[in-house]
Amino acid sequence: MSAPRPVYDPSWDRANPNEVRRSIRERGYTGYTAGLAPGFVQANICILPKDWAEDFLLFCQRNPKPCPLLTRSDVGDPSLPALSDNIDIRTDVPRYQIFRNGEFTEEVTDIRSHWRDDLVTFAFGCSFSFEEALQDDGIPLRFLANNNVAGVYVSTMPTEAAGPFEAPLIVTMRSFTPQNAIRAIQITSRFPNVHGAPVHIGDPAQIGVDLAKRYQNVGDPTVGEGEIPVFWACGLTPQFAVMKAKPPFCITHAPSSMLVTDLRNSSLAVM
Amino acid sequence: MSAPRPVYDPSWDRANPNEVRRSIRERGYTGYTAGLAPGFVQANICILPKDWAEDFLLFCQRNPKPCPLLTRSDVGDPSLPALSDNIDIRTDVPRYQIFRNGEFTEEVTDIRSHWRDDLVTFAFGCSFSFEEALQDDGIPLRFLANNNVAGVYVSTMPTEAAGPFEAPLIVTMRSFTPQNAIRAIQITSRFPNVHGAPVHIGDPAQIGVDLAKRYQNVGDPTVGEGEIPVFWACGLTPQFAVMKAKPPFCITHAPSSMLVTDLRNSSLAVM
Structure with missing residues (x-):
């Protein structure tokens, strides 16, 4: 595999x-x-x-x-x-x-x-599209340089079930300086068809996330000094719902x- | 007076x-x-x-x-x-x-x-214009209900001097839930002619602000439980530059x- x-x-x-x-x-x-x-x-x-x-x-x-x-x-x-x-x-x-x-x-x-x-x-x-827009704007995505992806987490934020499909909201975390976080919110807001604006910013515990506990150990959990974590809805959510x-x-x-x-x-x- | x-x-x-x-x-x-x-x-x-x-x-x-x-x-x-x-x-x-x-x-x-x-x-x-847009979107601005204004602070962020005019960036602070903070960034980004997007989000100390020390004791310094402070450039900056x-x-x-x-x-x- x-x-x-x-x-x-x-x-x-x-x-x-x-x-x-x-x-x-x-x-x-x-x-x-x-x-x-x-x-x-x-x-x-x-x-x-x-x-x-x-x-x-x-x-x-x-x-x-x-x-x-x-x-x-x-x-x-x-x-x-x-x-x-x-x-x-x-x-x-x-x-x-x-x-x-x-x-x-x-x-x-x-x-x-x-x-x-x-x-x-x-x-x-998928978020590749908005990550390209972030990079084009000069916003660093450290995990890409390390050949990694954004950290993935199962949050306590709900989704709305439909028939047999239900899942917690799975999120990706990207960490920025506060100024780049504001810019990233602006840029990703332009892309509602690829997850759009973030669903959370700041304290991970508010959405039930412990940054050390990644979903299937996927992605980069690092939040640099003076940075703020920003969370987007993740496409693994529907996959999780299907498996369930x-x-x-x-x-x-x-x-x-x-x-x-x-x-x-x-x-x-x-x- | x-x-x-x-x-x-x-x-x-x-x-x-x-x-x-x-x-x-x-x-x-x-x-x-x-x-x-x-x-x-x-x-x-x-x-x-x-x-x-x-x-x-x-x-x-x-x-x-x-x-x-x-x-x-x-x-x-x-x-x-x-x-x-x-x-x-x-x-x-x-x-x-x-x-x-x-x-x-x-x-x-x-x-x-x-x-x-x-x-x-x-x-x-002035920020009245974007505060109206925030309220129209249902985002609470607690200080308005108390007949107050946003908290005002002198930051350590610089401005660019011109001739005799120079000043530190004076900022206003409004505090939101993380989800409303994201929405407030989207809404105020639409209004570049009334301060536009925030200049900072999160830790006040990163821009040299102590929330307890307001400029001329103006405005509401409160950050509610689970809220995140968001900072905008303030129109008192040019006034400060003129006085100086x-x-x-x-x-x-x-x-x-x-x-x-x-x-x-x-x-x-x-x-």
Whole structure:
């Protein structure tokens, strides 16, 4: 299950999202997607049987901050025309994880043999998009320099349940100087489709978070001297809700190996 | 010097900025302007001799957060057409304070006898405008309910000097729940012409502020349980710079008795 590291292959254009997907689909690229097609939206993927899709869509509608749904496919349709006219969700993600009854069973690089006519694909925006906007503004994200991600925590903030789907709000923590925290609130407010503005700032205990206790030990828990922790809703929230609901069958992208789309990050900004 | 309290007089329309100015000009109203002409911009006023105006304008240009200049008059011209086609700055402020060589000398209700052909009027936006936007969004400002103002502090944050004008950044403190603090940053970011986004959030000591030590004992220093203090640049900064520069002659509005304009608060929002 340890992720294959991307190997530099000069034969394809890493800046072009269509070329990235083609390398995944046809040339066996199975690595991380961070750094590929810079400036383009990468999406979290969750594929569920039709019988579970209505309640899950409602869960997303009720909890837009942790579940920033970019698009939902038609039933059984492996295309995602809202993200590109050239996506086949069965082949275009580097690695997939398959869950049965809420339990991880296997990781695969192609789901054509698992595809069914009743499957529905949900594609979510992720914080990569707003992290790019923060970096473009010169706001340091220390964990990126360390090849890490933001610290992830299970908070005591609630989400609104829908059918079998319920979860605590899972949050990511990024730490800034106070002035950069204010700027980060401004910048991420422009991106409601990728988690948007923070859900909390300051004392972690107010939302039931102990910075030393990360969810699945993921990410950087460091708060530097004179910095203030800022918390955003995290896309692991819907995944947590799905695992808890234990649908008989579910497919997700493998962590850090996401769907590269043709949407520009800047197109998600509301202004 | 204690301010006369406004007396309710049903004979004039307190909702109409033009009527408010007429009552000040012709009917002897000399009270506070808070609550008059709701929804319309009230301006801080500073009147200086022409010889001091260029450097003061540069100080404002260099420090837009504490010095959100709405308009500057022509030399010797008592009108302010950018704020209304019907303003005479010599009569339309309820009470004025006159300073000579940086020292307060007298408070008057009319400056026609003090007017000179070399005087230049500076009109600044003030936080009343964004406080209205915060209240309209349902964000509590406890001090308003107590007929008080935000706590005022001299910070160690610098401003950029211009000629004889220099000052530390004076700040106002408002305290919120973390979620309301995030919302307040969003809302005030829309109002760059009335101080805009905060300059600091969290630990007051980081900007040299002790919440118990207010500037001239002005305002509410309270930070409630579970709240986070948020700091904005304050319009007393340019006034402080003027007093420190000791121009031979200067006229300002008296505290809380401001110029009521025809501009709507919402017109100052950049989006």
